[in-house]
Amino acid sequence: MDQATNLRNIIKAHEQQVKMGTQQQLPNREEKKERHAKVITVTSGKGGVGKSNISINLGIALQKLGNRVVILDADFGLANVEVMLGIRPRFNLADLLFRGRTVEEVITRGPEGIGFISGGSGIEELINLDPIQIRNLTKRLSDLDELADYIIVDTGAGISDGLMQFIKASDRVLLVVTPEPTSITDAYAVLKSVSRTFADTEEPMRIDLVPNRVGSFQEGRMLHKKLLVVIERFLRVNLHLAGSVIQDMNISKAVMAQMPIVLSYPHSPAAVAINTLAKSIHEGTSVEKQSSKKGIRELFGSFLKGKISL
Numbered sequence: 001m002d003q004a005t006n007l008r009n010i011i012k013a014h015e016q017q018v019k020m021g022t023q024q025q026l027p028n029r030e031e032k033k034e035r036h037a038k039v040i041t042v043t044s045g046k047g048g049v050g051k052s053n054i055s056i057n058l059g060i061a062l063q064k065l066g067n068r069v070v071i072l073d074a075d076f077g078l079a080n081v082e083v084m085l086g087i088r089p090r091f092n093l094a095d096l097l098f099r100g101r102t103v104e105e106v107i108t109r110g111p112e113g114i115g116f117i118s119g120g121s122g123i124e125e126l127i128n129l130d131p132i133q134i135r136n137l138t139k140r141l142s143d144l145d146e147l148a149d150y151i152i153v154d155t156g157a158g159i160s161d162g163l164m165q166f167i168k169a170s171d172r173v174l175l176v177v178t179p180e181p182t183s184i185t186d187a188y189a190v191l192k193s194v195s196r197t198f199a200d201t202e203e204p205m206r207i208d209l210v211p212n213r214v215g216s217f218q219e220g221r222m223l224h225k226k227l228l229v230v231i232e233r234f235l236r237v238n239l240h241l242a243g244s245v246i247q248d249m250n251i252s253k254a255v256m257a258q259m260p261i262v263l264s265y266p267h268s269p270a271a272v273a274i275n276t277l278a279k280s281i282h283e284g285t286s287v288e289k290q291s292s293k294k295g296i297r298e299l300f301g302s303f304l305k306g307k308i309s310l
């Protein structure tokens with residue numbers, strides 16, 4: 001497909017979205033040029049602390065607030081997100097990069113019209129691209145800038161160079177932690193790595209803590225304070241408290257039913273907490289949008305240069 005056809009398709013998709021009445025206010029032409037999709041990376045030190053659940057539900061909550069959201073499953077090889085969403089993607093990121101599929105084609109629609117790009121498998125192919133391929137692919141992936149207001153990257157557990165690259169390219173980093181001691185020490189390890197990797201930046205890197213599975217919001221605040229005490233003494237990181245998510249058995253019920261909790265149990269404590277988190281992110285957007293210098297081009301730029309260990 002040539003550039004012009006590609007562009008026409010993107011515009012067509014936009015017009016379609018407007019016709020379908022997505023409640024969001026679409027920007028005028030001038031603003032649209034400036035626009036960058038916000039990249040939110042969701043990470044943790046320890047596995048199994050709730051990243052995928054938070055990514056999905058936060059995504060749906062942001063979509064319900066009138067944003068266009070695309071979730072990228074960056075936990076390559078493990079198709080968790082699609083199972084939780086109860087959808088079967090026809091294509092994945094590798095189809096976009098190597099098999100001629102367009103960005104629109106590899107986005108599968110999920111509940112509430114949320115977009116989803118499957119991490120699939122076979123992504124090692126990315127590492128051996130030549131510079132021309134890299135340039136072309138980065139250009140195509142940057143179409144996401146036009147197709148989404150938020151791109152939520154659900155990462156795998158653990159610390160890697162790849163994770164640091166995702167963090168670098170993000171507008172917001174959500175660090176999920178639970179009250180378990182091992183989760184706290186692993187979250188500290190992520191913060192330590194962030195502090196080292198971004199030791200030379202003008203401002204310390206900002207990380208937003210999301211205490212999950214807490215008994216109360218007070219417990220979440222305590223967890224944040226606990227980490228702050230050690231960080232302030234030893235690390236160069238700006239650790240904010242984004243908002244806590246309550247321990248809630250409806251989360252596992254929702255996973256079993258393959259229907260995210262914000263839709264299946266919208267009044268349950270965890271769903272209310274995630275909606276509140278979404279609202280605070282949504283309300284912060286106008287200011288951030290103006291100052292954003294990042295966006296998807298940078299994210300995939302570093303991704304495709306093979307800096308990300310998969």
Ligand SMILES: Nc1ncnc2c1ncn2[C@@H]1O[C@H](COP(=O)(O)OP(=O)(O)OP(=O)(O)O)[C@@H](O)[C@H]1O
Binds near residue numbers: 044048051156248251
């Ligand atoms: N607030 C919560 N209340 C109760 N259970 C929860 C909560 N958050 C997550 N869980 C449960 O924790 C388990 C792990 O959740 P999830 O798969 O989202 O974690 P993850 O961090 O993405 O894991 P991985 O590191 O394997 O990708 C799930 O079984 C889920 O039901």
Ligand SMILES: [Mg+2]
Binds near residue numbers: 051052053075080154
């Ligand atoms: Mg996960």
